[in-house]
Amino acid sequence: MDFISILSIFVLACFVGYYVVWSVTPALHTPLMAVTNAISSVIIVGALIAAAAADVPGAKWLGLLGIVLASINIFGGFAVTARMLAMYKKKEKK
Amino acid sequence: MRRLLLTIPAFVSSSPVWALECTNNPPPGSNLLLCDMMQAIEHQAVNPWVALAYLVSGVFFILALRGLSSPATSQAGNRFGMIGMLIAVVTTLATHDIANIVEILIAIAVGGAIGLVIARRIAMTAMPELVAAFHSLVGLAAVLVGWAAYLNPGAFGLLESSLRFSAELYDGTVISGASNSISPVSKVEMGLGIAIGAITFSGSVIAFLKLSGKMSGSPILLPVRHLINLGTLAVIIVLTALFAMAGPDQTLPLIVALTIAAFVIGFLLIIPIGGADMPVVVSMLNSYSGWAAAAMGFTLGNTAMIITGALVGSSGAILSYIMCRAMNRSFISVIAGGFGADASAGGGETKEQRPYKQGSAADAAFMLEQAEKVIIIPGYGMAVAQAQHALREMADLLEEKGVEVKYAIHPVAGRMPGHMNVLLAEAQVPYENVFELEDINSEFAQADVAFIIGANDVVNPAAKTDKSSPIYGMPVFDVDKAKQVFFIKRSMGGVGYAGVDNDVFYMDQTMMLLSDAKKMVEEIVKALD
Numbered sequence: 001m002d003f004i005s006i007l008s009i010f011v012l013a014c015f016v017g018y019y020v021v022w023s024v025t026p027a028l029h030t031p032l033m034a035v036t037n038a039i040s041s042v043i044i045v046g047a048l049i050a051a052a053a054a055d056v057p058g059a060k061w062l063g064l065l066g067i068v069l070a071s072i073n074i075f076g077g078f079a080v081t082a083r084m085l086a087m088y089k090k091k092e093k094k
Numbered sequence: 095m096r097r098l099l100l101t102i103p104a105f106v107s108s109s110p111v112w113a114l115e116c117t118n119n120p121p122p123g124s125n126l127l128l129c130d131m132m133q134a135i136e137h138q139a140v141n142p143w144v145a146l147a148y149l150v151s152g153v154f155f156i157l158a159l160r161g162l163s164s165p166a167t168s169q170a171g172n173r174f175g176m177i178g179m180l181i182a183v184v185t186t187l188a189t190h191d192i193a194n195i196v197e198i199l200i201a202i203a204v205g206g207a208i209g210l211v212i213a214r215r216i217a218m219t220a221m222p223e224l225v226a227a228f229h230s231l232v233g234l235a236a237v238l239v240g241w242a243a244y245l246n247p248g249a250f251g252l253l254e255s256s257l258r259f260s261a262e263l264y265d266g267t268v269i270s271g272a273s274n275s276i277s278p279v280s281k282v283e284m285g286l287g288i289a290i291g292a293i294t295f296s297g298s299v300i301a302f303l304k305l306s307g308k309m310s311g312s313p314i315l316l317p318v319r320h321l322i323n324l325g326t327l328a329v330i331i332v333l334t335a336l337f338a339m340a341g342p343d344q345t346l347p348l349i350v351a352l353t354i355a356a357f358v359i360g361f362l363l364i365i366p367i368g369g370a371d372m373p374v375v376v377s378m379l380n381s382y383s384g385w386a387a388a389a390m391g392f393t394l395g396n397t398a399m400i401i402t403g404a405l406v407g408s409s410g411a412i413l414s415y416i417m418c419r420a421m422n423r424s425f426i427s428v429i430a431g432g433f434g435a436d437a438s439a440g441g442g443e444t445k446e447q448r449p450y451k452q453g454s455a456a457d458a459a460f461m462l463e464q465a466e467k468v469i470i471i472p473g474y475g476m477a478v479a480q481a482q483h484a485l486r487e488m489a490d491l492l493e494e495k496g497v498e499v500k501y502a503i504h505p506v507a508g509r510m511p512g513h514m515n516v517l518l519a520e521a522q523v524p525y526e527n528v529f530e531l532e533d534i535n536s537e538f539a540q541a542d543v544a545f546i547i548g549a550n551d552v553v554n555p556a557a558k559t560d561k562s563s564p565i566y567g568m569p570v571f572d573v574d575k576a577k578q579v580f581f582i583k584r585s586m587g588g589v590g591y592a593g594v595d596n597d598v599f600y601m602d603q604t605m606m607l608l609s610d611a612k613k614m615v616e617e618i619v620k621a622l623d
Binding site for chain 2: 001003006009010013014016017018020021022023024025026027028029030031032033034035036037038039040041042043044045046047048049050051052053054055056058059060062063064065066067068069070071072073074075076077078079080081082083084085086087088089090091
């Protein structure tokens with residue numbers, strides 16, 4: 001993809017992010033940080049590409065280490081978010 | 095694939111740039127080759143289905159954040175996030191030649207197991223540290239990916255495409271090759287990704303150490319620190335520019351220097367920031383981790399990474415802004431650091447002893463029972479004392495007796511945005527009873543009791559009246575409008591983060607309940623029964 005297409009996606013995504021995040025209720029700001037943490041680990045894509053190619057061993061090992069770090073974040077981030085969100089309960093009807 | 099006849103100059107194997115001359119009718123006996131031109135991987139990656147899959151993954155991430163607009167839809171949102179991640183990972187694995195899938199699966203399993211164990215065990219009071227630690231991992235992963243891309247640009251499709259080819263000589267020998275040069279634009283993106291990732295990493299490590307108490311929360315102020323910070327930043331920019339322009343053989347020392355400089359500035363940026371400002375710092379680092387992912391997305395031309403990076407970047411920036419506004423501090427002054435440096439000095443000076451009323455749990459229980467409307471203002475002190483469960487029991491008993499109970503949360507009530515809401519949710523407080531500052535502040539005039547537990551600065555009227563106060567301008571709860579104020583506090587010494595005295599202690603309608611928060615609330619619960 002050429003630079004301008006990528007830049008267009010980026011700029012538009014910034015605006016989407018701005019409006020979506022303002023609509024997040026303040027009560028859920030901590031889960032928001034936990035889940036953004038998990039999704040920013042989509043950087044694992046880069047680590048997978050590096051680890052998949054065997055021609056440069058140094059790059060492969062960096063990639064594998066990157067996969068471990070990003071996986072901690074992905075699994076940990078989504079799991080801790082799920083744990084927090086499960087605690088938000090409505091009032092029990094008595 | 096096109097078949098072309100090319101004349102290859104003699105310096106073909108040594109030069110990064112080949113002059114290729116094509117002809118359809120080779121003169122006999124000339125130095126001619128039959129070539130297979132190969133398109134670079136960069137161009138193969140524009141397989142529309144792959145690009146579409148990453149786009150879908152990005153859209154799922156947007157839906158994940160959208161789900162958080164209400165607790166009712168939030169769990170579905172979290173699942174959207176997981177689906178998006180699964181799509182991104184599977185797409186990547188399915189579209190690349192994988193030398194050894196077992197290694198990759200082991201790496202995912204190891205990381206995943208560590209992550210799940212941490213997520214299950216972590217205490218909710220420790221969420222800020224956990225988030226800071228997770229940010230550091232994203233930062234470090236970005237550095238690793240950037241370095242991997244630098245060492246193996248071919249795998250990432252970063253080589254300048256026209257320079258990759260294989261050729262078959264007429265006699266059957268095959269030669270192939272690629273130029274080892276990465277385009278300057280890719281190098282700038284790569285350099286920025288590594289730099290932002292490294293800053294995120296070292297900054298988050300310091301934030302983690304400060305939040306978890308493994309390092310003093312008080313700011314460490316180096317002399318001429320602003321000059322050092324700006325200097326290091328300038329060095330990073332210059333190194334990135336040099337790295338982008340350097341020839342293939344000169345890039346290694348530059349990228350090493352760039353990585354080190356970025357690690358150093360992340361460290362220098364966070365050490366002067368005091369504990370009270372950590373909510374801003376955690377949000378800011380959240381933002382940085384997003385920008386690091388976005389920079390890597392630019393390098394790889396990956397839509398999912400760019401969308402995610404932009405979402406996370408904006409999210410962290412907005413949260414930093416909300417936190418700064420809640421403390422009435424400008425972002426610049428937080429970053430410049432030093433806030434809270436003289437907090438201890440403030441506690442030491444001799445203050446005039448003013449009269450205050452002290453009450454017992456029984457007094458408090460009696461008046462709470464008589465009240466029609468009670469507003470509870472919890473602060474971080476409540477979480478430290480682990481009083482939230484007892485507090486919820488107290489609120490339940492009061493509700494059974496027909497008292498209306500509401501919780502009022504200040505944006506800086508916990509150690510990170512929304513932290514207090516999580517702590518109350520953990521104590522099974524229904525979220526409909528929990529209100530934000532601007533939604534509940536007008537209700538204090540109708541409240542019979544304002545019940546302050548573990549909070550201090552957020553109810554200090556000095557923020558409204560005293561221009562010399564360090565917290566002047568910070569939005570605070572109008573507890574002075576309530577008919578009766580209960581203030582649970584360990585003792586009369588020790589005054590909040592900002593180190594300022596609080597007029598609320600000495601108001602006519604205030605009753606100080608001097609005790610450990612948990613013990614006091616448990617006694618009130620006993621008295622209510």
